Amino acid sequence: MTASLGNAARPFSPAALTDLVPAGTRLLALGEPTHGAEEFLDLRNELLRHLVTAHGYRSIAVESDCQAALTLDAYAGGAGGSAGSDGSDGSDGELDTVVRAGFSHGFGAYAGNRELVRWVREFNAGVAAGERVRIYGADGPLEYTGAAAPGPALLRLRAFLAARLPSELLPTEAELLRLHGPGARWTEPAAALDPARSVGRTEDAGRLRLLADELGTLLAAHRPQFQHEEDALWRAELDARTAAGLLRYHAATADPGPGRFDSLMRQRDLMIADNLEAILRREARRGPILAFAHNRHLQREAGRLTLAGRRLHWWSAGSLLASRLPDGYAFLATTFGTRLPDDHPAPDTLEGLLSTLPGPRTVLDPARLAAVVKEWGWVKERVPADHTYFGLDPAELERVDGVLFVREIARQQGLFGGTAD
Incomplete structure (x- = not known):
């Protein structure tokens, strides 16, 4: 590990992340490099608790069906009345039912999403109506099929x-x-x-x-x-x-036509951007909002993806929002080193470089990290071992407001981990 790389890094804490967020940020976007990894859901939950208790945030929007998420918000007490005022007892069984119905893409199966809803409900039970945290879905009612x-x-x-x-x-x-x-x-x-x-x-x-x-x-x-x-x-x-x-x-x-899948990606990210902008308008008097979705949706640069041998290109929701909110949009990107048991980054990739850092979770100043990458000149973008994640592009670090690196994650199950449930 060189001294210059060490100077860019700090051990993870929510405060270390928020120290990198520009003043005046109204929409703070936290990305994840893959879906279904509990490590990133846990980080999101830690950050949200800090933003709510220390920075006045009162809403979170997740990459999930905007209509189905109304169920999550109602259960959590964000849609009028105190938590539980609908006659529900808040039992674990009821929470499981709400989470599975309220998250699309199968995301209701993950413990971190269950914990998100549980914590918001608990927080809302102890505050005035105007201070309750709301849960939104930013995605359209879309599935992979x-x-x-x-x-x-x-x-x-x-x-x-x-x-x-x-x-x-x-x-x-x-x-x-x-x-x-x-x-x-x-x-x-x-x-x-x-x-x-x-x-x-x-x-x-x-x-x-x-x-x-x-x-x-x-x-x-x-x-x-x-x-x-x-x-x-x-x-x-x-x-x-x-x-x-x-x-x-x-x-x-x-x-x-040949641009069919580009158009589908474009339409989806436009729906995400429009939903997030509408949420921002609704929440303007109550504070900034935290958005959580895949890095590819929230990044400032255009989206890209190779599908069936065709290179897709579209403007991401993050690029759309950054153009609409030039001084109000901030993006925190996350990435990881090893996906257990044997998916290791090559040493000459950005994730390979970050794997030389001590500690399980590290916050990096992207400007300093970009300077290191530029000086060394040999750091490449990681080529994924399969279709379930994307590495961070070293050439785009200057468009990121903060980087969070996780040394190891467990292999997910099902669609996002490439293994059977």
């Missing part, structure tokens, strides 16, 4: 407007149902790989997309009329974003 049907969000949006505006301004519920048809035709798993199996570019889908735009425009145009119904308006705007985003995503799914 496809996207949800847009109908439920669209019908809820119409019902909200129908209760408050003249009926002649709105399409009928019957028309929306007719154009939408059975939900199963939108969620057809085969459409993920075969655009011909998607209904996203049918005549009915095109008409539905136009009506969704009209409903969203009505909501925006009449917003002053609804602004005193804060919670109901928040849900209506969430439904408007969700319906529009899903219809765009399904249209991209039906695209037979």
Whole structure:
């Protein structure tokens, strides 16, 4: 270990991380290099507790279905009333049920996510309503096999407007149902790989997309009329974003062209960015927010991924947010050395270099680390052993506000670890 590398490093503590966060940050993004590693969920939870108790943060947004996460927030006491005011007893069994329903992508199976919800509920039970921590989902209702049907969000949006505006301004519920048809035709798993199996570019889908735009425009145009119904308006705007985003995503799914997967990645990150920006507006009077998602979603540079031999390129949610919030967005990237038992970084990679540092968890000043990398000139980006993670790009360190290195992580199970459950 050289002295210059040591000068860039500090043992991990939440305070060591927040010392690197620029003043005026409104959206603090914490990335992870892989999903399902409990080590990064634990770090997130430690950081959130510190941000809440020492820095006035009152919300966290996670990479999970924005609609399903409403269940998490209600259980945790962030959606009105004290924790448990819905008559629930907060038992372990109920917590397990809520977490599995409230997280998408199978993330409800992880102990760190269960602990997040448990701690937020416990914290909220002891504070005034305005000080409660809210839990949000930043992702769209998307899974690896496809996207949800847009109908439920669209019908809820119409019902909200129908209760408050003249009926002649709105399409009928019957028309929306007719154009939408059975939900199963939108969620057809085969459409993920075969655009011909998607209904996203049918005549009915095109008409539905136009009506969704009209409903969203009505909501925006009449917003002053609804602004005193804060919670109901928040849900209506969430439904408007969700319906529009899903219809765009399904249209991209039906695209037979060579840029299909680039478009799908672009649409997803746009949904994440729009959701996070909306959360930021809602939380503006209560403090900054912590966002937690994959490094690839939150990084300031464009996203890139090789899929089936094709190099994909799209603007990440982080790059979109950094352009919208030039002085309010900060990004903390995480990475790891060894994934047990035998996935070790090569010595000439950034992770190999960081593995020479003492201690299990290290916080690094990215400017100093970038200077070391530039001076040495031989540090490369890590080539993953499989599809389940990405290394940090040494060339992009100057776009990061802080780096957190974990020496060892356990191999995850299932999809994200490449092994069977």
